[in-house]
Amino acid sequence: MAVGSDAVVKGLVGPNTRLVDLAGRRVIPGLNDAHAHLSMDPGNEILLETQSYDPSWSELRETISKTIGQAPVGAILFGNIGTTVFGDRTVDRAKLDEVSPDRPVILGTFDGHAAILNSAALKLLAIAEDVADPMGGRYERDGVGRLTGVVREYAYDAVLGRLAALASDADAEASLRDDLKSAARYGLTTIQDMPVSGNVDRTARLLAHIPTPIRVRITRMNGTTPAGPDYAEGAGAPPHPAPLVSVNGTKWVLDGVVFEGSLSPRASRSDPTDANDPHGFAGLPPLFSPPVIDRMLKDALQHHYQLQVHVFGTPAAREMLDAMERLGGASVWFGRRVRFEHGDGLTPELIARVKRMGVIVSQQGSHLDIRDIDPALGRGFFDRLQAERAQPLRSLLAAGIPVALGSDGPLNPWLGILGATTHPDRPEEAITREQALIAYTRGSAYAQFEESDKGILAPGKLADLAVLSQDVLTVPATDLLKTRSVLTLVGGRVAYDAHVLAQP
Numbered sequence: 001m002a003v004g005s006d007a008v009v010k011g012l013v014g015p016n017t018r019l020v021d022l023a024g025r026r027v028i029p030g031l032n033d034a035h036a037h038l039s040m041d042p043g044n045e046i047l048l049e050t051q052s053y054d055p056s057w058s059e060l061r062e063t064i065s066k067t068i069g070q071a072p073v074g075a076i077l078f079g080n081i082g083t084t085v086f087g088d089r090t091v092d093r094a095k096l097d098e099v100s101p102d103r104p105v106i107l108g109t110f111d112g113h114a115a116i117l118n119s120a121a122l123k124l125l126a127i128a129e130d131v132a133d134p135m136g137g138r139y140e141r142d143g144v145g146r147l148t149g150v151v152r153e154y155a156y157d158a159v160l161g162r163l164a165a166l167a168s169d170a171d172a173e174a175s176l177r178d179d180l181k182s183a184a185r186y187g188l189t190t191i192q193d194m195p196v197s198g199n200v201d202r203t204a205r206l207l208a209h210i211p212t213p214i215r216v217r218i219t220r221m222n223g224t225t226p227a228g229p230d231y232a233e234g235a236g237a238p239p240h241p242a243p244l245v246s247v248n249g250t251k252w253v254l255d256g257v258v259f260e261g262s263l264s265p266r267a268s269r270s271d272p273t274d275a276n277d278p279h280g281f282a283g284l285p286p287l288f289s290p291p292v293i294d295r296m297l298k299d300a301l302q303h304h305y306q307l308q309v310h311v312f313g314t315p316a317a318r319e320m321l322d323a324m325e326r327l328g329g330a331s332v333w334f335g336r337r338v339r340f341e342h343g344d345g346l347t348p349e350l351i352a353r354v355k356r357m358g359v360i361v362s363q364q365g366s367h368l369d370i371r372d373i374d375p376a377l378g379r380g381f382f383d384r385l386q387a388e389r390a391q392p393l394r395s396l397l398a399a400g401i402p403v404a405l406g407s408d409g410p411l412n413p414w415l416g417i418l419g420a421t422t423h424p425d426r427p428e429e430a431i432t433r434e435q436a437l438i439a440y441t442r443g444s445a446y447a448q449f450e451e452s453d454k455g456i457l458a459p460g461k462l463a464d465l466a467v468l469s470q471d472v473l474t475v476p477a478t479d480l481l482k483t484r485s486v487l488t489l490v491g492g493r494v495a496y497d498a499h500v501l502a503q504p
């Protein structure tokens with residue numbers, strides 16, 4: 001209704017007005033996480049507690065044995081692995097079966113693009129020996145055609161979809177509820193969620209039922225079949241299942257990640273300084289051929305939805321821009337706000353093309369290597385060599401490209417803001433805290449066509465805002481992560497109240 005001095009605002013006070021004294025605290029537009037994956041975990045899933053996201057096989061083997069000893073009947077064991085175990089070809093279904101002959105074990109890479117399953121997990125998820133590879137994915141086989149338990153890209157997406165489907169409605173709701181509650185505590189008022197394949201309708205239904213304290217935009221992240229992308233999936237989901245929930249847009253994953261080289265043979269990394277290394281940004285192979293990418297673009301044009309594409313490496317970004325040129329160029333695409341999710345491998349040449357095509361780049365500072373800033377954090381996604389080329393944030397802003405920020409991991413937005421504003425291995429690409437806050441609010445709102453309603457505190461906009469526990473523009477970087485909201489409002493209603501503010 002109004003933004004201004006005490007005198008101006010007090011003039012609007014009526015009998016039902018609740019007055020809150022912020023005592024000089026900073027208030028910001030509510031944060032908007034442009035790239036999140038809300039969890040829907042089965043209640044009987046147990047996380048293997050290892051020291052890091054990149055454990056050794058011996059640590060993992062011990063942890064699995066120990067966990068089996070304590071786990072209730074029916075438990076599903078899920079562990080995070082990194083390049084150490086994934087690069088070790090001797091760790092496969094057979095080796096996991098030795099440690100866990102009966103309990104399902106799923107070892108997922110920390111980036112979410114590959115996993116190793118034992119026989120019990122394959123059975124639980126009904127993945128038969130004769131399963132066909134979905135386009136852009138692979139169920140790896142040995143020399144005699146038997147599944148090795150290794151699943152890649154869109155095959156892993158199918159695995160995650162089936163795993164989420166095992167969660168009861170009550171478990172899935174509890175999982176979503178926890179995520180949304182913690183989001184409101186961080187000052188988030190919108191989350192842009194991308195549920196794994198097969199779960200769009202269900203996510204929409206559950207979120208409408210909860211009901212959510214903050215806004216959630218659900219984007220379809222459809223799976224693929226052996227014949228190609230599954231365009232029909234989620235097409236019937238209601239666009240507005242609840243007042244704070246919307247469903248729109250479709251996301252496709254056009255390449256993998258540098259750690260596993262998309263569908264490159266599973267092996268330890270070769271030379272990451274080599275520009276053509278499949279494990280580096282410059283050489284990361286796309287998952288789809290140009291005709292398939294063209295078809296994705298045509299479907300978005302035909303059905304009038306926003307297209308979001310996971311492009312991590314340089315080749316997939318180039319292929320996407322080439323496809324946009326083939327299908328009408330900027331005159332067709334500018335204004336449709338196609339989104340590049342990640343865009344780590346964008347080169348200066350591609351940045352210029354992204355600008356011309358009106359593409360939005362959605363990045364995640366939380367992926368950067370921020371150990372030096374706060375060793376307690378453990379590791380970011382990137383090791384040093386890769387981080388030196390990742391996320392050209394300042395260059396994107398300098399080119400006038402709309403940038404949105406999001407988490408793609410733990411929901412804490414201050415992790416991403418810390419990464420984006422320090423960029424430890426590529427400091428020349430760090431952005432200011434004010435720029436990061438704008439990207440995490442107005443930038444993310446623009447990325448969902450809602451900048452006229454939110455992302456700024458002004459009369460006529462939605463009253464989505466957060467009062468912060470500390471002044472994030474001035475605290476030392478090492479303190480940024482401690483930031484919490486003390487009062488979060490969504491549409492003028494209290495979504496979270498820490499009860500530390502006085503009511504005069």
Ligand SMILES: [Zn+2]
Pocket residue numbers: 035037408
């Ligand atoms: Zn993601």
